[in-house]
Amino acid sequence: MIDDPLRNLIRTIPDFPKPGIQFRDITTVLRDADGxxxxxxxxxxxxxxxxxxxxxxxxxRGFIFGAALAREMGLGFVPIRKKDKLPGRTIGMNYxxxxxxxxxxxxxxxxxxxxxxxxxxxxxxxxxxxxxATRLLRSAGTEVPVAVFLVDLPDLGGADRLSAEGPVxxxxxxxxxx
Ligand code: AMP
Numbered sequence: 001m002i003d004d005p006l007r008n009l010i011r012t013i014p015d016f017p018k019p020g021i022q023f024r025d026i027t028t029v030l031r032d033a034d035g036x037x038x039x040x041x042x043x044x045x046x047x048x049x050x051x052x053x054x055x056x057x058x059x060x061r062g063f064i065f066g067a068a069l070a071r072e073m074g075l076g077f078v079p080i081r082k083k084d085k086l087p088g089r090t091i092g093m094n095y096x097x098x099x100x101x102x103x104x105x106x107x108x109x110x111x112x113x114x115x116x117x118x119x120x121x122x123x124x125x126x127x128x129x130x131x132x133a134t135r136l137l138r139s140a141g142t143e144v145p146v147a148v149f150l151v152d153l154p155d156l157g158g159a160d161r162l163s164a165e166g167p168v169x170x171x172x173x174x175x176x177x178x
Contacts, residue, residue, distance in 0.1 A: 006042065007173040009035040010151065021178055024151050026061060026122050039172065040068050043120065043148050046170035047073070050146040052118040054111065056080055058104070058133055061122035065150060069120060078110045078117070080133050091140060095132035104132055106140070113141035123151040124171065125178075127158025134165055151175060 002008075009029045016023040029035045043065060056078040057066020063079055070077035083092060083103035092105035111117065117137050124130055124147075134144045144167050152159050152171035156178065159169045 004173065006035060006038050006150075010173065010175075012175075022175070024123055024153075024175060026150060029150070030064060036068070039065065039150055040072055042172045043069050043150075043170075044072055046148045046172070047118055047146060050118065050168070052116045052146065054078060054115050054117045054142075056106075056111075056117050056119050056133065056137060058119070058121040058129055059085075062120050065122060066120035069118075069148075078106060080104050080106055080136065091136065093132045093136035093139065095128050097128070104129070104136060106136060108140075111137060111140050111142050115142040117142050117144050119144055119147040119167065121147075121149050123153070124149045124158040124162065124169070125153045125156045127156075127161040130158065130162050131165055134162065134167060146170065148172075153178065 009032055011025040011028040013023040013025050054076050055066050055070040057063045058080045059082050067077045086105055086107055089108045090105040091108050092103050094101050094103045137144050147167045147169050149171040152174045154174050163169045
């Protein structure tokens with residue numbers, strides 16, 4: 001076992017939601033006050049030296065870390081939601097899934113031209129969701145200089161794919177495989 005308290009708090013559940021997927025469950029980090037605190041502290045440290053004025057988190061687990069981080073930093077928070085959840089006028093971005101496609105949305109007044117946004121999620125796998133989120137935020141005239149994930153699955157290449165789009169990508173913990 002790698003001796004990292006944060007990594008050790010992440011529980012792996014095999015074959016969820018389908019056979020072959022090793023689900024990296026972060027609820028075991030959240031329920032541990034020190035672990036949750038350490039995750040937010042390390043996310044904040046990853047943002048050191050990055051000039052950002054807002055945090056955006058991806059539904060659903062990105063809301064938990066993103067909102068806590070935003071409070072910690074004294075910044076506003078923007079939820080990036082799955083389609084048809086937001087009540088007001090939205091802008092959105094479609095992205096490909098293994099089978100079919102999905103869509104994420106924000107309110108059309110959630111961010112403003114010139115905002116510099118840190119993108120937060122619990123985990124980056126293929127990078128499809130985070131790349132769509134980056135493109136969506138940029139389509140509203142913002143910049144996304146940095147993205148922070150609790151977990152990276154480097155074998156899936158998402159962090160490399162996302163950095164090729166521009167953001168500096170930080171992750172706190174990595175796991176081999178899917
Ligand atoms: P991707 O778009 O492929 O980078 O997938 C990232 C999104 O799917 C994140 O919002 C994660 O919460 C979720 N996800 C993908 N793979 C896993 C996994 N092995 N364990 C937990 N969550 C995952």
